[in-house]
Amino acid sequence: MADGPLIVQSDKTLLLEVDHEQADACRKAIAPFAELERAPEHVHTYRVTPLALWNARAAGHDAEQVIDALITHSRYPVPHALLVDIAETMARYGRLRLEKHPVHGLVLTSTDRAVLEEVLRSKKIQPLLGERLDGADGGSVAVHPSERGNIKQLLLKLGWPAEDLAGYVDGEHHPITLAEDGWELRSYQREAAEAFWHGGSGVVVLPCGAGKTIVGAAAMAHAKATTLILVTNTVSAHQWKQELIKRTSLTEDEIGEYTGTKKEIRPVTIATYQVMTTRRQGAYRHLELFDARDWGLVIYDEVHLLPAPIFRMTADLQARRRVGLTATLVREDGREGDVFSLIGPKRYDAPWKDMENQGWIAPADCVEVRVTLTDDERLAYAMADAEERYRFCATTPSKTRVTEALVNRHPDEQVLVIGQYIDQLDELGEHLGAPVIKGDTKVKERERLFQAFRDREIRVLVVSKVANFSIDLPEASVAVQVSGTFGSRQEEAQRLGRVLRPKSGGGGARFYSVVSRDTVDQEFAAHRQRFLAEQGYAYQIIDADDVLAGD
DNA sequence: GACGCGGGAA
DNA sequence: TCAAATCCCGCGTC
Numbered sequence: 001m002a003d004g005p006l007i008v009q010s011d012k013t014l015l016l017e018v019d020h021e022q023a024d025a026c027r028k029a030i031a032p033f034a035e036l037e038r039a040p041e042h043v044h045t046y047r048v049t050p051l052a053l054w055n056a057r058a059a060g061h062d063a064e065q066v067i068d069a070l071i072t073h074s075r076y077p078v079p080h081a082l083l084v085d086i087a088e089t090m091a092r093y094g095r096l097r098l099e100k101h102p103v104h105g106l107v108l109t110s111t112d113r114a115v116l117e118e119v120l121r122s123k124k125i126q127p128l129l130g131e132r133l134d135g136a137d138g139g140s141v142a143v144h145p146s147e148r149g150n151i152k153q154l155l156l157k158l159g160w161p162a163e164d165l166a167g168y169v170d171g172e173h174h175p176i177t178l179a180e181d182g183w184e185l186r187s188y189q190r191e192a193a194e195a196f197w198h199g200g201s202g203v204v205v206l207p208c209g210a211g212k213t214i215v216g217a218a219a220m221a222h223a224k225a226t227t228l229i230l231v232t233n234t235v236s237a238h239q240w241k242q243e244l245i246k247r248t249s250l251t252e253d254e255i256g257e258y259t260g261t262k263k264e265i266r267p268v269t270i271a272t273y274q275v276m277t278t279r280r281q282g283a284y285r286h287l288e289l290f291d292a293r294d295w296g297l298v299i300y301d302e303v304h305l306l307p308a309p310i311f312r313m314t315a316d317l318q319a320r321r322r323v324g325l326t327a328t329l330v331r332e333d334g335r336e337g338d339v340f341s342l343i344g345p346k347r348y349d350a351p352w353k354d355m356e357n358q359g360w361i362a363p364a365d366c367v368e369v370r371v372t373l374t375d376d377e378r379l380a381y382a383m384a385d386a387e388e389r390y391r392f393c394a395t396t397p398s399k400t401r402v403t404e405a406l407v408n409r410h411p412d413e414q415v416l417v418i419g420q421y422i423d424q425l426d427e428l429g430e431h432l433g434a435p436v437i438k439g440d441t442k443v444k445e446r447e448r449l450f451q452a453f454r455d456r457e458i459r460v461l462v463v464s465k466v467a468n469f470s471i472d473l474p475e476a477s478v479a480v481q482v483s484g485t486f487g488s489r490q491e492e493a494q495r496l497g498r499v500l501r502p503k504s505g506g507g508g509a510r511f512y513s514v515v516s517r518d519t520v521d522q523e524f525a526a527h528r529q530r531f532l533a534e535q536g537y538a539y540q541i542i543d544a545d546d547v548l549a550g551d
Numbered sequence: 552g553a554c555g556c557g558g559g560a561a
Numbered sequence: 562t563c564a565a566a567t568c569c570c571g572c573g574t575c
Contacts, residue, residue: 233567260569261553274568278560307561387562421564439566465566486562 006030008070010079013037014046018538022073027536028351029069032056033086035330039533040526041541051336053086054093054161058202058345063087094163096155098148101140104130106148106166109140115160116141124154149315152341161341168200168321171225171296174267177249178221185218186211186360192348193218196323202344203303203324207352207361207535208497212325213243216299219323220268221248225296228289229270230310232302233469234259237270240301244268258289265292277309284309290317300324303343304331304490311335314342323347327497328490328531352500353536361500362477364509366537368525369406370517371398371544381519393519394483395424400431402544403480406512407432407460409547410478414453417462418495419482425462428482434460441466468494475501480512486524489531496532513539 005020014034016026019042033056034046056066066086070078095115101107108129110116116139119125128151130142143151148166155162178185185193192204192215206212220227231237234257241255256266259275271289278285290313298317300306303324314322324343329336355361373381377396384392407415419425422438429436435449435458446466452458453476461476468491479499484491499509515525529539 272568274560278569391563465564469567485564 004073004075006070006073006075008074008076008078008082010082012048012082012085014048014070016044016046018042018044024353024536026073027534029073031351031534032059032061032349033066033069036530036534038526039530044533048082048086050089050092050159051340053089055340055346057090057093058163058199059347059349063090066090092159093161096160096162098143098152098162098164098166099140100166101133101142104133104142106143106145107133107140108143108151108162113139119155119158119160122154122158125151125158128154145319146316148318149342152318153315153338156337156341164201164318164344166319169294169296169319171223171320172267172294173224173296174226174254175249176220176224176227176268178217179247179249183247185214188348188350188355188360189215189218192350193222195347197222199344199347201322202347203326203329203339204347205326205329205349207350207355207500208327208494209361209501210350210355212301212327213240214247216240216301216323216325217244217247219299220244220297223297223321226267226293227269227297227299228293228295229268229299230273230276230301231270232273232305234272235469236301237272240270258286265289267293269293273305273307273310276313277307284313287313295320297321297323300343302326303339304328306335306339306343308335311338311342318342328493330489330531332488332490351535359502362502362507362509364496364500364511364537366496366511366513366529366532366539368529368539368541369402369512369514369544369547370522370541371396371402371514372517373398373519390486390520390524391421393516393521394524395421396516398544399424399482399514399516400428402514402547403428403482404432405547405550406480406514407478410510413459413478414456414476415460415478415480416467416476416498417460417480417482418464418467418484418498419462420465420484422464424483425464429462432460432462434458434462436462436464437466438464439466467498475499475503477503477507478510478512480514482514483521484513484524484528487527489528492528493531493535496537514544 005017005023005026007015033052034048035052037047038045063086067083095112096110099107099109128147133140152162189211196202196204196219204215229240237257244250245252254267256264256269258269258271275286298320303326322343356363381393417428425436437446437449453461476499481495496511513525515522
């Protein structure tokens with residue numbers, strides 16, 4: 001295409017011209033194998049990474065499709081070296097395979113003798129290996145079954161990710177079917193569960209509110225086996241239980257909660273990550289849960305939050321079927337590789353914009369409102385310690401008036417004001433005459449306020465980070481974000497997710513992010529927005545003065 | 552045993 | 562980076 005929207009560079013970055021008429025199609029075409037790096041106004045930068053290429057490979061895309069996508073949308077001739085590199089990187093996945101062996105249990109095998117020799121020379125790999133079993137057309141080597149996870153991690157780091165074809169144990173049979181009354185699986189939920197089931201293990205990526213729990217239930221109905229579900233908090237554990245009772249044939253007494261207060265082990269057991277990672281005298285206290293039953297399926301909820309010890313435990317669970325559920329595969333700690341090798345490749349991914357087009361989530365406008373600091377504030381900002389800087393510019397008093405104006409812009413809608421600093425939120429609450437929900441708000445009080453908000457007795461609610469975790473926040477159609485943590489892309493996604501539930505009137509949602517101009521606040525906000533930009537959400541930028549002037 | 556509270560961890 | 566929120570656990574009361 002002579003005037004395509006994409007510039008493909010030999011350093012593996014892709015520049016996408018956002019306003020080009022082909023930009024959406026292009027974004028969609030490159031999304032499976034490129035990660036968004038920067039997303040300012042006009043040109044977005046993507047990077048073609050090995051992990052993204054291998055995920056694409058595992059999802060059944062071949063190098064030819066990837067290369068075709070680049071050539072189709074590129075404005076200039078695509079550097080040949082890059083095309084060669086992409087083809088070679090993709091070909092690395094699956095060159096080595098882990099397979100079952102009738103005598104040795106597990107073997108690492110390859111038809112490419114040279115690759116096998118190369119990885120066998122690694123000092124870290126050698127201790128995991130047993131006997132050499134060379135055949136006529138290649139080689140293989142025994143691997144101790146308990147090292148199945150470790151060797152995959154190491155091979156990925158060496159750049160030769162193994163395809164794991166060694167299969168799974170069925171686990172203890174347990175009858176589970178989906179309930180049939182009054183609802184049915186949405187098409188994408190069915191596809192996601194099937195994609196996981198055929199892959200055997202891996203990750204399903206769906207937006208907030210798209211019904212990840214239901215995908216988990218569908219996966220359980222495939223496995224028909226005892227299931228261990230790992231979740232981030234007890235509220236989530238409870239919601240899983242309620243949802244499973246509603247959506248499957250499981251009854252209350254078949255589902256156990258394994259948390260701080262209850263230690264039930266049942267055919268389906270829901271445990272928090274935290275209870276699994278608590279230690280006494282250096283030893284994990286509740287490891288026995290993994291061996292308590294012959295689990296046929298392990299579900300990892302919010303896999304992007306999986307703590308490091310759970311990875312180590314998961315390395316020993318490689319013969320169990322595993323499914324990870326998440327809205328965002330990105331991790332701020334860079335452990336995407338561990339998700340890939342220990343949970344599995346991405347098996348299903350639904351772009352948010354596609355879901356929006358099909359009416360599963362509400363359309364949303366994202367607006368960044370830029371506040372200019374006063375001269376005094378600018379000076380104070382410049383003098384502030386590095387640690388104090390973000391707090392200072394994120395909580396500037398000017399934001400209060402702007403927030404109030406934004407809230408008043410939508411007099412007939414339910415509005416959430418979301419922020420990070422309690423002082424700021426208290427002040428906003430007072431100013432807006434709205435209740436504040438924060439960490440030390442009692443659960444009873446939270447529920448009372450949520451209910452009043454649902455009943456429209458309260459129109460505006462100010463919430464702290466509790467909004468990032470607690471799932472049972474009622475729906476709103478407008479959210480105003482006044483501060484957030486540095487660069488947490490998943491935080492932004494969670495917060496936008498709060499307003500994405502389809503509206504009864506069919507209307508759209510509005511997400512405002514109030515940001516101090518020319519400060520680290522603006523930088524942080526830009527970083528948080530990256531994930532949503534990748535999903536096709538563009539931020540319109542407006543000036544706070546225009547808001548105050550009533551537009 | 553069902554709570555509520557406060558300390559510690561990460 | 563810090564601040565904030567979470568959860569677990571042990572302790573008390575009833």
